[in-house]
Amino acid sequence: MKALVVREFGGPLILEDVQIPKPGADEALIRVKACAVDQFDLTIRDGKFPTAKTPIILGHEIAGIAEAVGANVDNVKPGDRVTSTLYLTCGRCRYCLTGRETICADFKGYIGIHTPGAYAEYTTVPAVNLVKLPESISFPEGSVIANAIGTPYHALTKRAKIQLGERVIITGAGGGVGVHAIQLAKMMGAFVMAVDIGKEKLALARELGADVLFDASSGDFSGIAREWTNGEGAEVVVELVGTKTFEYALKWISRGGRMVIIGARTGTLWSGSPQAMITNEWEILGSRNVTKRELAEVVALVAAGRVKPIVTGTYPLEEAESLHQRLRKQETIGRVVLEP
Ligand SMILES: [Zn+2]
Secondary structure, eight states: OEEEEEOSTTSOEEEEEOOOOOOOTTEEEEEEEEEEEOHHHHHHHTTOSTTOOSSBOOOOEEEEEEEEEOTTOOSOOTTOEEEEOSEEOOSOSHHHHTTOGGGOTTOOEEBTTTBOOSSBSEEEEEGGGEEEOOTTSOHHHHHHIIIIIHHHHIIIIIISOOOTTOEEEEETTTSTTHHHHHHHHHHTTOEEEEEESSHHHHHHHHHTTOSEEEEGGGOOOHHHHHHHTTTSOEEEEEEOSBHHHHHHHHHHEEEEEEEEEOOOOBOSOOOOOHHHHHHHTOEEEEOOSOOHHHHHHHHHHHHTTSSOOOEEEEEOGGGHHHHHHHHHTTOOOSEEEEOO
16 A cells, blocks of 8 residues: 655655555554644654654544454444544543543553554554544545544533633634634634634634634734723633743633643743732643544534534645645645545
């Protein structure tokens, strides 16, 4: 089969002819029809993910058709259209057993890092990770559900618990996760301020229902956030950028407000004032991807047309390298998808 292989970190994506993998007893072999491209793929190929090893086949946002299944698998059968969660979890720890498997205590790693991913014509995944896709959802749309829609779904519904009428600021709102966070926040009845850089991204945010836009290329926008909220600050900030915008985020947040952190692309360490935390009773929440149960809920919402997967382009494996270059320069809008 054709696969894009990273032979050394920092090196190119090399199109190679490799063996089709064989599914283990608890796995399914998937004929990959679509694999969405994530910023995280750049982190991995640059060698910035500590436990990743070369050679590596990237790709963790998968949609395809189950081609064969292992002896123990009964939740999917050959011919089923499927998408997959990203994590390799133990299924036995207290977190896995209470529906919080994204914080598994015996975490085994990621598809596309610790197992070969879907920048290839075929891949194998644990069958327990799979959720069926109805015919009404195309494969490129299906590929963005688990991460680009599932991640904000978990963050907004289970972590920030957004309430009707709350004011929500979303940083990085024009990116792959942001465009879906806007739609979900609007569906939950919130008012949304979209923050990103560049006219095109903000125009898309507007189209998806954002009430207020801010082009962050002009820097700190606490002024406009204050004005928008009548000096109160927003009840929720959805942080998709990282420590670079945290200091602003805490200026835009209301007393008793919540900041839910999904993105950590910029910076590593961050300091804040414990006194301000106490005085304002702020809640700082981390949020990690999506559970299998939630993924099924998101698939149902997409199938019903309640959330629209934003796929702005589909490309063959041969164009992955140029796609990565554009992603690195933050030039892509929404999600771009490979069709191996
Ligand atoms: Zn576990």
